[in-house]
Amino acid sequence: xxxxxxxxxxxxxxxxxxxxxxxxxxxxxxxxxxxxxxxxxxxxxxxxxxxxxxxxxxxxxxxxxxxxxxxxxxxxxxxxxxxxxxxxxxxxxxxxxxxxxxxxxxxxxxxxxxxxxxxxxxxxxxxxxxxxxxxxxxxxxxxxxxxxxxxxxxxxxxxxxxxxxxxxxxxxxxxxxxxxxxxxxxxxxxxxxx
Numbered sequence: 001x002x003x004x005x006x007x008x009x010x011x012x013x014x015x016x017x018x019x020x021x022x023x024x025x026x027x028x029x030x031x032x033x034x035x036x037x038x039x040x041x042x043x044x045x046x047x048x049x050x051x052x053x054x055x056x057x058x059x060x061x062x063x064x065x066x067x068x069x070x071x072x073x074x075x076x077x078x079x080x081x082x083x084x085x086x087x088x089x090x091x092x093x094x095x096x097x098x099x100x101x102x103x104x105x106x107x108x109x110x111x112x113x114x115x116x117x118x119x120x121x122x123x124x125x126x127x128x129x130x131x132x133x134x135x136x137x138x139x140x141x142x143x144x145x146x147x148x149x150x151x152x153x154x155x156x157x158x159x160x161x162x163x164x165x166x167x168x169x170x171x172x173x174x175x176x177x178x179x180x181x182x183x184x185x186x187x188x189x190x191x192x193x194x
Contacts, residue, residue: 003085003087004083004084004085004086004087004088005086005087005088005120005121005193006080006087006088006089006090006117006118006119006120007024007087007088007089007090007119007120007121007122007123007193008089008090008093008094008119008121008122008123009021009024009089009090009091009092009093009123009125010091010092010093010094010095010096010122010123010124010125010159010163011092011095011123011124011125011126011127011159011173012125012126012127012129012132012152012155012156012159013132013136013144013146013147013152014127014131014132014133014134014135014136014147014152015125015126015127015132015135015173016125016127016135016173016180017039017091017092017125018039018091020123020125020171020173020180020181020184021037021039021089021091022037023181023184023185024037024089024184024188025037025089027185027188027194028087028188028193028194031194033086033087033194034085034086034087035086035087035088035089036083036086036087036088036089037088037089037091038076038079038088038089038090038091039091039092040069040072040073040076040090040091040092040093040096041054041068041069041072041092042072042075042076044072044075046068046069046071046072046075047068047069047072049064049068050064050065050068050069050072051144053065053068054144054145054146055142055143055144055145056145057145061145062145065145066099066100069096070096073090073093073096073116076090077116077117080117081117087193090119093116093119094109094112094113094116094118094122095109095124095159095162095163097109097112097162098155098156098158098159098162099146099155102154102158105158105162106158106161106162109162118167120191120193121169121187121188121191121193122163122167122168122169123168123169123170123171123184123187124159124160124163124168124169124170124171125171125173125180126156126160126170126171126172126173126174127156127172127173127174128174129149129152129153129156130149131174132152133147133148133149133152169187171183171184171187
């Protein structure tokens with residue numbers, strides 16, 4: 001039986017969370033580790049509802065996106081707790097709280113940090129908002145409510161404050177290239193995960 005591990009890959013829209021998760025999955029699979037990646041909002045009904053709300057505008061849409069997102073994450077946590085072994089990678093997990101209004105984000109993070117399982121490796125993939133917007137604009141998708149330089153800058157400031165503790169590892173993914181991926185692979189080795 002292998003160990004049960006949880007890895008969180010969090011960060012701004014456009015920072016490369018899903019790409020990093022796929023690279024982590026590949027690195028661990030090469031070592032024979034069973035890996036499941038769950039990206040939030042997920043493809044489940046609640047995740048799809050959150051995604052639709054994110055593609056809208058206004059306070060009601062933001063509230064719905066938050067509620068559906070939280071419920072989607074809680075479903076993933078419930079599933080994770082039933083697992084006996086293997087590695088699970090949650091893409092966008094605890095730092096979803098950074099998207100809340102600035103005055104609510106730290107308290108919400110503290111509550112979820114206390115109630116939910118904390119990852120064996122918590123990665124904050126940092127990125128300059130201007131770089132994130134360039135990457136977002138290159139995608140073929142409907143823009144979401146937080147996908148502006150101004151909003152990403154606000155979310156980044158909150159996320160950086162939350163992740164300033166020793167529990168989090170920040171990886172700079174602003175420069176193009178392999179540097180960030182190599183850093184993540186080194187972290188996996190150093191933590192005995194890969």
